[in-house]
Ligand SMILES: Nc1ncnc2c1ncn2[C@@H]1O[C@H](COP(=O)(O)OP(=O)(O)O)[C@@H](O)[C@H]1O
């Protein structure tokens with residue numbers, strides 16, 4: 001009939017080349033080296049603390065939500081709540097157990113993962129919009145909890161928490177460079193972990209559940225396990241991001257820093273950056289951090305301070321909203337896709353002549 | 354017992370407000386399959402516009418005309434710029450688009466009309482009255498009656514007018530409706546306008562009580578549990594859902610709240626909705642279907 | 647010897663469908679249906695559209711839960727089965743309307759089929775521990791050999807959503823095949839294909855059956871394909887069995903001719 005031969009149990013003659021995505025890796029190393037060496041040397045302190053640190057933390061939170069929404073396909077509006085869990089849990093470990101910061105941070109992340117796991121359990125039964133209820137339940141309940149139970153903020157009258165110390169195995173990181181390196185290292189390590197995860201069987205299972213869960217079950221994937229794992233891991237990332245946001249960026253914060261608008265912000269980061277893309281989280285976070293600055297500059301130069309701050313904020317809000325709609329219509333895969341298609345167009349550009 | 358009844362009735366009356374907001378959701382969901390997160394912002398926008406007009410000295414009835422016109426224009430623009438380009442995209446994408454839309458509407462509304470709290474007097478005294486020996490808010494009573502009247506009007510529109518019949522056709526079977534020549538885009542525009550008007554009514558009632566301000570747009574958050582309990586596609590369900598949420602929330606705050614620090618209305622409705630979901634994953638009035646593969 | 651396997655005494659059956667009934671909101675899709683599938687045979691399910699063929703496959707691998715009846719697979723008997731349990735026991739499946747993971751690449755789609763063989767956990771994946779790396783290399787190798795077998799290597803990194811329908815059908819077969827199934831359920835694997843593609847697909851199916859010894863139940867409308875490919879044919883009409891036997895027997899069965907072969911389809 002045809003000359004199709006069966007090669008299933010034979011070894012294939014030529015070795016399989018499994019070395020894709022390599023060229024991107026040099027860029028990654030270069031970027032990392034730049035972040036460790038060049039940025040602190042050339043950037044000024046304001047930039048590091050007011051722009052780069054929050055940008056990195058938001059990227060991390062974006063990765064957390066992207067794992068859940070972009071990879072595993074479970075929508076959540078509760079990111080802020082899980083960030084709060086990480087922050088308050090880390091605080092408790094710092095305060096009551098006097099742990100060194102990285103360990104407290106890790107444990108804080110685990111507590112957030114546990115809470116994420118619990119709120120993820122309904123996902124076994126509930127889908128889509130219905131599942132959004134779970135995440136909003138989490139968001140509002142956690143906000144309420146961290147406001148109403150004074151133990152969490154150690155009975156302080158302002159209902160805020162601030163790190164007693166920021167030492168890391170004896171080294172004091174309570175200065176701008178120290179905080180920057182702390183955040184950078186945590187973000188770099190967790191980004192590596194996230195990349196490993198999404199490129200592994202775990203990540204493929206998530207994407208399968210996202211694309212079509214019935215087919216995923218038929219293909220032998222434990223869909224409930226996959227979803228709940230995504231909830232837990234996502235919350236771990238969000239929890240760590242929340243703790244860093246509190247202790248390495250703001251210095252002290254209350255639960256107000258982790259309200260619903262924070263959840264939206266993280267969601268916007270991944271929509272703009274790209275659902276289902278790790279690099280997209282950084283792009284989206286950069287975008288969301290830089291857009292207000294850019295608008296400020298434009299307003300300054302064009303109207304020289306005649307536009308008041310409130311109006312500017314509303315303009316910014318409207319622009320964000322419009323961008324979200326624009327991206328959903330024109331580029332549902334976000335800026336990550338936009339940039340990679342520019343890159344590939346650029347690389348074949350000479351051929352057009 | 355009196356306390357219980359008063360709490361219950363107060364909750365039910367407040368619940369009519371939730372119902373009113375939820376009806377707007379159901380209309381839009383039925384016609385265009387969108388869970389419209391921007392419903393709250395549209396409510397804020399229209400209430401804000403109305404108050405601004407009142408404050409400019411325009412009489413009540415006259416101010417309604419440009420407000421409703423603005424709602425209609427907004428509906429048309431939304432249909433052009435958001436719904437039409439996103440036809441055939443997933444419900445989740447549409448939802449996220451309405452999230453973006455809510456930012457646009459809020460930004461524009463507050464940018465143009467300011468973020469101050471506006472007092473609104475629509476002529477209903479907010480004084481409690483005795484009905485028998487129960488103390489009931491007069492305002493809530495009027496609000497409830499308004500809500501009931503609005504629902505009756507909507508029911509009439511849907512039963513008797515061509516637009517209503519077309520809308521039902523679209524909701525039942527979009528493709529069939531298209532094939533008999535119903536203009537889907539026009540239906541969407543009309544439905545979004547009608548939903549906007551129900552939003553305006555809710556916004557004015559609510560705004561009269563607590564001032565027209567940003568927090569009005571947050572009622573959208575209560576609509577989700579209401580819809581879960583009542584089902585996304587049933588106006589009757591939305592009313593029941595609103596009443597259930599309003600009543601149970603009020604009772605919970607009164608009877609459980611004191612023991613755990615109060616303020617539990619922020620999340621109580623969500624846990625209630627979750628409970629419902631576990632018992633009936635598609636809502637009280639939703640149909641159980643088996644996914645085709 | 648006939649391949650008629652309706653008899654309960656068939657020792658060699660891998661799958662026994664017993665008295666299955668299924669309805670949707672009161673509408674009967676399958677009524678009291680029984681038949682057996684022997685180990686290593688190719689069994690064709692035929693019948694007009696809406697006869698309940700796809701629903702039957704869905705019952706066999708647990709996507710639908712029957713109202714009554716039971717499924718015996720190997721030595722186990724199930725009243726209700728979950729898709730995951732079916733997959734773990736080696737029941738592979740493709741769907742009539744492709745059920746692929748649209749945004750994933752062809753190879754990633756195929757690799758998902760290996761889930762039931764995974765022995766590593768997410769922590770090993772997260773940290774790329776040696777066991778995880780070895781498993782990933784092994785999974786990649788197994789997927790590559792399936793890609794080669796199904797002539798899909800050129801598409802390895804293409805998102806499946808952008809592939810032609812016929813190619814997608816092959817990818818779906820690959821996803822089922824890579825899991826090393828004992829029983830394959832193929833729902834119209836040749837639908838929408840041209841003659842050459844059909845011939846290729848038929849050859850793949852034959853190969854899979856003969857060289858890998860995998861039992862196959864497939865749904866197909868093309869009578870000549872069925873006559874060539876299958877050892878055993880079960881005919882459905884309005885959710886009931888109207889014929890069961892070798893292709894030749896079925897072809898000669900007047901009830902079948904009346905119900906199906908005579909009818910336009
Ligand atoms: N998930 C479902 N919900 C409701 N009805 C269904 C579902 N799946 C199948 N049916 C109905 O069951 C009957 C059999 O369908 P199916 O098994 O797809 O037939 P076939 O594959 O033989 O063409 C049809 O009437 C179909 O409409």
Ligand SMILES: [Mg+2]
Nearest residue numbers: 699700701742
């Ligand atoms: Mg079928």
